[in-house]
Amino acid sequence: MLTLTCPYCGVAAEETELAPGGEAHLTRFGPGSSDDDFEAYLFSRSNPKGVHFERWRHAYGCGKWFLAARCTVTLEVFGTYPAQCFAPPPELIAAIKAKRPEWKGFQ
């Protein structure tokens, strides 16, 4: 069973305690944006086979949203970090690069 550590309350939560929230770090586009940007924001997803940054909510715990880096092939969790970030922490990116040399990097 997938286990993620909540960066807020520190609990190692199993997936039944968490609610998945889809891809993280999407750039939001609203009224006034171009059709391309708005469509991409609403629908297009990177859906990688490998390293994926995603949102989770500690739904049956502290209730906070947080972000996680996980491999979609092996389910290895590289780390979790607070939701108030525009990009993953550099040390997390370095840790992923060390484990997955072929990874293209955070885009």
Add this chain to the structure above:
Amino acid sequence: MRRYSIFAVAREGLRFHQGWGRAWAAPEPKKKYEVVVVGAGGHGLATAYYLGRNFGIRNVAIIDKGWLGGGNTGRNTTVIRSNYLQDPSAAIYEKSRALYETLSQDLNYNIMFSPRGLLMLAQTEHEARGYKRTVHANALQGIETQWIEPARVKELVPIMNIAGPRYPVLGALYQPRGGTARHDAVAWGYARACSDMGMDIIQNCEVTGVRTQGGRVHGVDTSRGAIDCDKLAMVVAGNASVLADMAGFRLPIESLSLQALVSEPIKPAINVVVMANTVHGYMSQSDKGELVIGGGTDGFNNYTQRGSWNHIEETIRALIETFPIISRLKLMRQWGGIVDMTGDRSPILSTTPVEGIFVNCGWGTGGFKSIPGSGWAMAELVAKGTPGPLAAEFGLNRFREGRFIDESVAAGVAH
């Protein structure tokens, strides 16, 4: 190709079955094809088959990174139905169901189509209303479905507990001509027919790159060398985003793991397909006697072909309440398939930003039932370069334009 018939069986029986030839060839890839179809699952093979049969395009290669029919075609629960709500979906799923009716004869390959009837249980008031609406929609679309009351459900499925209390059966959406087929045979039958038309089925050949030049497809790089093509059809379900990434565009797709499991074989107990969408479970009995059970999808992106344990538990817990007799059965196998989910739970049959590349994906949890119809529509799209009437509404531009084909009720999880 030698035709399969009762005379062939008799002839081979007399010579100890030594004379059966290979059902399809295993050629080396050529340098160039008119059309390369990536993905030798049901949808890819059906696309190739109808390209040859309906449009006379036979210079076709179907390539697959694994073995033929080894992805979702070999992992589904073989349900065939067409009781969808929206007109475009009803058209393509009913075309598909209708093609299944005579597919064994068309392919000269027994796909064991069994139109045993299919029930979608209504276990909440909202579901009952939703399904009654679907029955009315189906009547207008010319698809035979009925709303049936609990007493009739019990008559069709005597092993069902309709009284609840937790999940009472309030009625059901019944499609008498829905059913199942042998999933591997569908892939094998199409493969045999494609090979017979001179198409090359190349297994264990993984696409590693898509070559484009000036916004136009040029060919693919594979683990068995470069293959040039005029047109490229991507029919790879859960891996659609990976292939699209190689070609330089993104899709509105997320890949999730959907699970299924089978019980030990028992005597005939249930002769219809039952789907219970409130509890995310569906069940039918295979010809071998196993109960084939489908569960829910994981909520997070996933390429593992396994699925989460808690979903099995939830599915089984709910099904045991609806079918008390299964509570002591042992389960033999469990597996997952990677389903490609779109936001509106409807498929994508479309041209792409790269000229000459066509994509067929997004069938999500409901791919098996749509194999013939999908291949039929995709073949027209690839052959003509523009979608025909079946595929017209399923283009990628529907997301940009807000013309969704919302099937989240019809598709739910159990598809």
